[in-house]
Amino acid sequence: MEKALLEAKNLSISFQMYKKGLKKYQQQTISDLSMEVYREELVAVVGSSGSGKSLLVHAIMGLLPDSAITKGSIYYDGEKLTEERLKNLRREKIAFIPQSISYLDPLIKVGKQVQGANRNKQSKKKQKASFQRYDLREDFEKLYPFQLSGGMARRVLLSMVDQKEVDFIIADEPTPGLDLEMALKTLKYFREFANQGKAVLIITHDMDLALQVADKIAIFYAGTIVEIAPVSDFKKGGEGLRHPYTKALYKALPQNDFQALPGFQPYGQDRLSGCVFISRCKNADENCKNKISMRNLRGGRVRCCHAS
Numbered sequence: 001m002e003k004a005l006l007e008a009k010n011l012s013i014s015f016q017m018y019k020k021g022l023k024k025y026q027q028q029t030i031s032d033l034s035m036e037v038y039r040e041e042l043v044a045v046v047g048s049s050g051s052g053k054s055l056l057v058h059a060i061m062g063l064l065p066d067s068a069i070t071k072g073s074i075y076y077d078g079e080k081l082t083e084e085r086l087k088n089l090r091r092e093k094i095a096f097i098p099q100s101i102s103y104l105d106p107l108i109k110v111g112k113q114v115q116g117a118n119r120n121k122q123s124k125k126k127q128k129a130s131f132q133r134y135d136l137r138e139d140f141e142k143l144y145p146f147q148l149s150g151g152m153a154r155r156v157l158l159s160m161v162d163q164k165e166v167d168f169i170i171a172d173e174p175t176p177g178l179d180l181e182m183a184l185k186t187l188k189y190f191r192e193f194a195n196q197g198k199a200v201l202i203i204t205h206d207m208d209l210a211l212q213v214a215d216k217i218a219i220f221y222a223g224t225i226v227e228i229a230p231v232s233d234f235k236k237g238g239e240g241l242r243h244p245y246t247k248a249l250y251k252a253l254p255q256n257d258f259q260a261l262p263g264f265q266p267y268g269q270d271r272l273s274g275c276v277f278i279s280r281c282k283n284a285d286e287n288c289k290n291k292i293s294m295r296n297l298r299g300g301r302v303r304c305c306h307a308s
């Protein structure tokens with residue numbers, strides 16, 4: 001078996017929180033999450049707001065705050081990620097595009113920021129080329145972040161990726177603020193990147209765009225992955241999809257009449273120990289109160305005891 005370039009295994013993340021009277025409790029935000037990204041793959045993570053998508057990539061990048069308690073393991077290229085290893089990987093092998101544009105340093109001109117700490121002729125050349133790729137005017141390099149629009153700042157963040165010869169791109173919502181043409185161009189560039197024997201993990205709210213470029217879609221709900229499906233399953237009228245939440249997301253697409261799913265995703269302590277989707281599922285029964293694990297089904301994976 002080929003080994004995954006990135007693998008998360010039984011990952012759980014909780015936060016130490018305090019109630020009135022300084023009573024401590026642990027708020028579970030990610031539970032029992034496993035996923036792999038192989039070379040030549042572009043995997044898109046899709047799911048509702050607050051479901052834990054950014055936390056997952058922060059865990060991979062070692063960017064969780066100190067109050068986070070992490071269980072489970074993350075492997076890169078078959079070896080467990082340690083703090084020391086992450087430092088090197090972040091510098092050389094993995095490019096991270098954060099969700100927040102506040103990641104840009106407000107006091108440094110963006111051209112310099114894109115070039116990074118070791119500026120030389122080469123880094124300058126690369127910065128100019130990536131500004132061109134993302135339709136950023138040459139003289140924008142002299143601007144400070146506060147002088148940029150949201151979409152411009154997003155394109156500056158994207159430009160940073162080209163500075164290094166990385167193997168893996170992790171992008172947390174790379175397209176907000178970009179017009180459709182630029183969003184598609186960016187994702188197609190990621191696709192080509194993956195095709196060169198590298199790999200990409202993107203988080204996106206835009207299922208339509210994800211379906212155009214990804215190999216697999218990982219569906220996030222209430223702190224875990226409920227389904228991993230090959231993109232082709234979304235193309236045959238959604239017949240091949242496995243989890244009721246994925247089916248609901250599919251029906252909510254514009255071309256499928258925007259059918260909304262009633263109800264809300266449970267948060268933190270509202271989550272029960274059984275199926276995370278129990279409160280909104282029309283098939284829910286007594287079996288769904290038990291712990292539901294991910295299982296293989298028809299070339300994908302699902303966390304639902306009724307899926308067949």
Ligand SMILES: Nc1ncnc2c1ncn2[C@@H]1O[C@H](COP(=O)(O)OP(=O)(O)OP(=O)(O)O)[C@@H](O)[C@H]1O
Nearest residue numbers: 015029048049050051052053054055056065099267
């Ligand atoms: N430092 C923290 N302390 C406590 N809870 C946190 C912390 N950071 C995130 N959370 C909680 O973790 C959950 C998941 O947050 P996360 O940012 O990963 O969501 P997301 O899926 O990326 O959402 P969005 O699509 O809106 O970006 C949220 O309920 C959030 O309140």
Ligand code: NI
Nearest residue numbers: 053054055099
């Ligand atoms: Ni997020």
